[in-house]
Amino acid sequence: MSVPGMSQPDVDIDLGRLLKAVWDRRNLVLGLTAAAAGLAFLVTAMIDPLYKSETRLLVETREPVYSSDQNPQSAGTALDERAVTSQVEILQSTDLVKQVARELNLSSRVEFDPAANPSAIGDLLVMLGLKKNPLDVPAEERILKEFYSKLSVYVIPGSRVIGIEFSSGDAELAAQVPNALVDAYLAFQSGAKLENNTDASAWLEPEIARLREKVRESEEKVAQYRSQTGLLLVNQQDTIAAKQLSDISTELSRVRAERADSEARAQSVRNALRNGQAVDAVSDVLSSPVVQRLRESEGNVRAQIADLSTTLLDEHPRMKGLRAQLDDVEKQILAEIRKVLSSLESNARVARIREEELTAQLNALKAGSAREGEESVELRSLEREAAAQRDLLETYLGRYREAASRTEPKSLPADARVISRAVPASESHYPKTLAIVGVAAFATFVLASVGVMLAELFSGRALRPSEALLREPELEPSAAVAADDDATEPSVEPEPALELLPVISNVADDFSVEAVAEQLVTDATPVAICVSPEGDEGSAAAVMLARTVAGEGLKTLLIDLTGSACPTDLMAESARLPGLTDLMCGDIAIADSIHPDRLSSAHIIPHGNANARRAMRAIDRLPMVIDALQEVYDLVIVECGSAEAAAVARIARSENGEIILSILRSDLSEVEQILAEFNEQGFHDVLLMTPGMPTGPVDNHSSAA
Template structure:
């Protein structure tokens, strides 16, 4: 069979001819554009104009600082983003819309009740059952549906402003509806506040009565407990028992200190008297009035004796009388000192008795104070309960008075105000004749231009032959015939190889060259070409030459080298030390790391790689997935397998795959490979030889390198 084939670059688009079609058909394009623009103009002129108006609300606290009940209470309005959004839903609620519809009598307007004036085609569709009968829907629902279609309520972003937009065929109605909705919203909000205030007043009345009773009972319990417990309050608001305990402790400390001082004085006097020491160093003795008089008399006698001693002798009766008086004074002083000592001892004994009595009284007061403390704790608990009840009662009474006064004075400001009312628009927002006609004209021009270009392109008039394109007849390539004696009854002798060895009677084939193999791949649109080289690395050159030839024809080609020593990729890269398929299988590299550019063509190549082949072969199951990915990215994937059997290429064969056997010269290796492929089910393989094909000798730097 003969087929005429061209490569992907055999034909090209002549842009000059393509766009010259616009100049040839400019009149048709212009007429169609003007016709469409005229039609849009007529439709816009005949369309019913619609007017739009808007009313703007500001959500804010209207309560005055002088009348605000409680700046920290829960009755403050919610002015956050969620609160404003909730008000948008309230404004567009069914209750408000129904109220406005009844107020403006919208059900009487044909604009809001399409069922009232059904056109003849619509009635026919209803009769035929192709359209639902709008009269089956209640009038209120029909009006409400039309109302919602014309109404738009939204919140201005990052603000507390709510916009109410409404469109209508009547400009006055377009302004009246949003204003009526705003007024209805304010009225509903005011009624809601009034109802809330009334509910609060009604709830507070019984609560206040109940709290008053509970406060009275709590205070009565406090007074009764105080009377029964006999908790007397002294100075500084302290319990009397506690205060007495403190005073008695102070008195006991004072008595103990006085007793200790008296005991010390008595001990000192006793020592002085026993040892006959001077009594002048004892302050208690010297402070006695009698001792002081005796001391004065003693001083006087000593003075007289001294005066008389100047004129009289010591044995003079007068001097002896004075000395006798002086001796009597000393004895009197000792007697007085002993009396003072007895008084001090008596004071010590009295202090000890006083101390014993105070200690007993102190112990009694301790027990009484402990009991008083327990009673005081219970009393304070009762007082706290009464105080909390009283505080709650006062709070409720304050709120009740505020709510009652607001209800009586009707002072319940709504937390919103209208700061921009809608006015009747003078110009319709639809239809805008000039923009619509302009857009229709420009759009129709573009569409007609695209249609004209597509017609020119599909007709083939804008196509031209690509430079250097070849159009040759490609004849049917003869396939190898293996074990064909069942179909061939001739007695012709079996072919003999040049080396004298018989190649077997079952091997009959015609070899094709590199160019014919490349043309066959291009003509059939083959996606994958598997090359088997039974005669070693030198035969792998056929795969390289075919890949380069197809790449030179303009197709995207990749050669995958699966030979043991990299025989296919080495002449393309001048080295084998590049990451390749083994690195990809061992997950040591990615596609962009293992794909390299051929130095002599536009072909890409994946070499054998630098990773361990044994480790890579453990992941051989990933090879079909890799080939599928490469087939998607390239027009043709050429796989050089080297010496391999039919079982070894099963992972490589996929959809639209061609198998080639590279032949340097006929021989037993080729015969064995052909028999093995035929036995494995691959009967359509092709013999290809690189003989007569001149490979490039120098790199071509102008080529694209991956």
């Protein structure tokens, strides 16, 4: 029947132990660090230095200062991100690279064609067929491949600036290559514009000649049509017929106005005469000189009549003569008024006749205007065609003159300009000796320290049980022994005097696990009985002791005699493995009770699965088992937990064995009491093991009185 697996107990990592392990092996760590730093320095000293230089180029739309197509607002929209990326590809084009390689004679440099001088090892690999012969590749391709490996062209983010970097073992060459590449690129851009202008000029010349002929033919058609249809212009806009129609219309309007005015004035005079009204208010009558003189004569006669009427009677001859003269003047005035009326009526008749004549002429011109309108439509069509041909000719002429003026490369600036030229570098770009040595030393130091820490972790010496595990209840074998023997509760004995204490046999004032392990290894101790008055915390120290001794290369076995099975939880793969209780009950053989430690090379006999009380009845067999195990293992550690000295005495019979007291936090009085109990059982030499010194001084060489 298989035993179900159980989860492994939680353990804590002892950081102090890890740091102490690194400090103890500081010579190894520092030695490896120094060796790595020296090796890195030698390697960097053997590497040929590389120098890097950079040229920067601003991509922007550029036109000659005399160009009429300059538009600063369109530059930003014309050169977007894709346009700048296209310029990067042009800078890396094979044609430009080949041109620069020829100008700088790069084929003569070993740096750009290392295959031209192959090494003996390379020739051997080629002969064995393990490597392709590099000379099978054309020299130009080899140079281009090496050139591209040293060239870097990139766009600076957020701008239209292109950086051209080049690295070389020669600082001068590292600066010459990007500058030469930029010059070739600018010349390429200007040449492309010049080629465009040349092509445009070659295409425009025959087109201009053809358009001139078309313009001449179109203008001839317009002139012939005007002559045939009589649509001759008297000014820039009007034809003869249109001008005549306009003039007659104006004259007709004037004649009608004169006629109406003459008829109105004649009617006013006629009405005044018919109604017997005074005609002096009529302007035509008043403006007549004869009427004006007659009115003056009438006034003089009336004045004389009025003057003589005061002295003469009406029948007086003088009075009669004056009245006869007055009548004659009035008749003359009336006759003159009739003459004015006749003149006005005559003017009205003449105006009416003139109006009729002009109306007849206007009607005749209107009849001809309809025909002329139809002819004007065709004329305007011919004029539009001629104007379109003329405008196109003028446009072509302007473009041709502009293209003809750009016949020199300098007159066509490239759409880019250099904002920073490369200069020879004063320091090498690679290798950075100080940085490489520092990184190598630091990395080696870290790796060496990590290696030491991992060794401590895998050996288990840097692990300790968690606080939760240490708080678990335990059942000590001493209690089982007491129950088996039906012993009564021991009486409290008085505190022993200091002179009755056994000797603490630590060779130095160091009670750490490492010091105790070193003493056991040095003394070749076969058996160590560990007692942990404080329970599982001391048992965890015993586990660390076993792993530390195993780490020194000794075959180590730990026997779990505790009631809580703390060592089993810390070392065994499962808490249900057969162990000591099964062995004591006779259920298994010794070999079946031994299991490997899961974190070190040590072995363990775990607590077991049989009844503990039954197993304790055969506790007297344990010394024989320990003696048998000494034949196989260099050191057998028996962890008894918080057992009493009397219980320990039942199994500690070996004269070569050691009693180890694992103390963590007990004060001096408790330590003295425990030592007194062991002294009473005949144990006069005790090893003290504790991570820290107990409270109060301890005499390392105290002896019994």
